[in-house]
Amino acid sequence: MPRPFHLGWFLQGSSVQAWGEPWTGAIGRDWMRPDLFTDMARALERACFDYILVEDSSYVGEAYGGSREIYLRHGLSVPRQDPSIVATLLFAATQRIGVATTLATFTHHPYLLARIMATLDQVSAGRAGWNMVTGSSDMAARNLGLDGLPEHDLRYDMADEYMACVNALWDSWEPGAILADTESGVLVDHEKVHSVDFKGRWYSSRGPLNSGPCMQGRPVIAQAGGSPRGRRFAATHGETVVANPKGIAAMKAYRDDIRALAAAAGRDPDSIKVLFLVNPIIGESAEHAEMRRLERIAAADRRIAQRLAHFSKVTNIDFSGFDLDQPIDEGLRTNGHQQNLDTLKRMGAGGKTLRQAFTEYSGTGLSVDLCGTVDAVAGQMAEAMQEIGGDGFLFSMGDVSRRVVAEVADGLVPALQARGLVRRAYAHATFRENLLEF
Numbered sequence: 001m002p003r004p005f006h007l008g009w010f011l012q013g014s015s016v017q018a019w020g021e022p023w024t025g026a027i028g029r030d031w032m033r034p035d036l037f038t039d040m041a042r043a044l045e046r047a048c049f050d051y052i053l054v055e056d057s058s059y060v061g062e063a064y065g066g067s068r069e070i071y072l073r074h075g076l077s078v079p080r081q082d083p084s085i086v087a088t089l090l091f092a093a094t095q096r097i098g099v100a101t102t103l104a105t106f107t108h109h110p111y112l113l114a115r116i117m118a119t120l121d122q123v124s125a126g127r128a129g130w131n132m133v134t135g136s137s138d139m140a141a142r143n144l145g146l147d148g149l150p151e152h153d154l155r156y157d158m159a160d161e162y163m164a165c166v167n168a169l170w171d172s173w174e175p176g177a178i179l180a181d182t183e184s185g186v187l188v189d190h191e192k193v194h195s196v197d198f199k200g201r202w203y204s205s206r207g208p209l210n211s212g213p214c215m216q217g218r219p220v221i222a223q224a225g226g227s228p229r230g231r232r233f234a235a236t237h238g239e240t241v242v243a244n245p246k247g248i249a250a251m252k253a254y255r256d257d258i259r260a261l262a263a264a265a266g267r268d269p270d271s272i273k274v275l276f277l278v279n280p281i282i283g284e285s286a287e288h289a290e291m292r293r294l295e296r297i298a299a300a301d302r303r304i305a306q307r308l309a310h311f312s313k314v315t316n317i318d319f320s321g322f323d324l325d326q327p328i329d330e331g332l333r334t335n336g337h338q339q340n341l342d343t344l345k346r347m348g349a350g351g352k353t354l355r356q357a358f359t360e361y362s363g364t365g366l367s368v369d370l371c372g373t374v375d376a377v378a379g380q381m382a383e384a385m386q387e388i389g390g391d392g393f394l395f396s397m398g399d400v401s402r403r404v405v406a407e408v409a410d411g412l413v414p415a416l417q418a419r420g421l422v423r424r425a426y427a428h429a430t431f432r433e434n435l436l437e438f
């Protein structure tokens with residue numbers, strides 16, 4: 001039997017529920033209410049997913065053409081609700097699936113973040129994860145009264161210290177500190193709760209944490225560093241690393257690199273699960289899937305301005321003035337998400353136009369193209385995992401619709417289960433234990 005792999009779902013645009021997407025029902029149009037997401041969480045739990053990763057950023061985009069118009073008009077990551085509140089609702093609707101909430105190091109003081117995550121871990125009975133990001137836009141920083149974000153690599157140096165601070169706060173309650181002894185009337189053993197007195201270069205906190213301890217000791221750390229410095233960070237702190245390298249060779253190289261960096265940092269590489277972004281195209285037959293693939297490419301081309309606007313948002317590069325039919329400028333640089341820009345440049349190698357490179361980048365598959373009937377796609381996923389070595393996939397299907405969720409949860413996953421490729425039941429109650437099960 002092959003070793004099973006893990007499944008996650010990347011929930012983007014965490015409030016605009018399937019805007020403009022058919023197959024959502026009337027509720028799908030009511031973007032403020034959580035019904036579509038809570039139904040999705042139940043469906044993914046039925047399919048025994050490891051986790052849902054709730055994306056976040058804290059600003060309205062305006063990198064494209066120096067205007068907010070395209071972002072607001074099409075609901076590109078706006079309106080966006082607070083992810084920790086969305087996560088709470090997902091937890092309330094489920095019992096086993098993990099939820100990793102995105103919170104950035106520059107938006108929350110370490111004390112506040114440690115407290116929010118401990119609370120989420122408690123109310124979910126040990127199912128909380130933290131998608132640990134350092135941010136990518138000066139505009140978000142300005143919303144918080146800062147002039148801008150620190151330089152890319154410095155952000156990760158600061159994040160190392162941030163991790164030391166939140167870890168100290170989570171450790172400020174020793175195991176066994178909560179006695180809850182009705183006979184003696186003692187709730188907490190005060191000798192097992194300690195100050196932290198953390199004084200770093202950038203962050204300080206006295207402690208102890210007043211929320212009490214995390215149920216899991218600390219939340220599961222999700223990370224997506226793609227640059228050399230980001231990968232080093234992910235390999236040091238991440239427990240599930242999510243990434244979008246293009247093609248089997250790049251996926252294998254990425255995972256091998258994370259594992260080698262983890263070993264160099266004194267960690268067991270098997271304690272990190274690398275999940276790759278995918279957006280499979282599923283059809284009733286091979287012909288139907290191929291038709292849907294062509295439709296997706298055509299839709300990507302029709303919406304190229306919207307897609308470029310999203311790309312502008314994460315790279316802070318204004319693509320609105322670029323000629324789509326000219327080659328990509330090799331000299332482009334970003335202080336935002338470096339890996340995304342590097343991938344686009346690679347797609348454009350050999351003099352391809354921006355349109356061609358971008359269609360290839362975003363119009364077809366993500367890490368690896370998956371297309372066909374559920375059985376065919378299950379086979380393609382098995383083959384990819386065999387070549388790469390592990391550890392699973394993170395579905396990134398754009399906006400959520402009931403049809404897309406059902407295709408994956410009730411179509412593809414049973415086909416994967418029939419081949420013994422994914423779990424049929426949760427073995428454990430907590431996020432980390434399920435992640436480390438295989």
Ligand SMILES: Cc1cc2nc3c(=O)[nH]c(=O)nc-3n(C[C@H](O)[C@H](O)[C@H](O)COP(=O)(O)O)c2cc1C
Nearest residue numbers: 055056102133224225226227230242243337338339
């Ligand atoms: C699957 C995935 C999810 C991500 N989610 C977020 C997010 O919610 N918020 C955010 O600011 N960045 C997010 N990022 C960006 C990463 O944190 C990181 O900045 C990016 O992968 C580039 O790597 P680098 O920082 O090493 O250049 C995500 C990246 C990936 C691949």
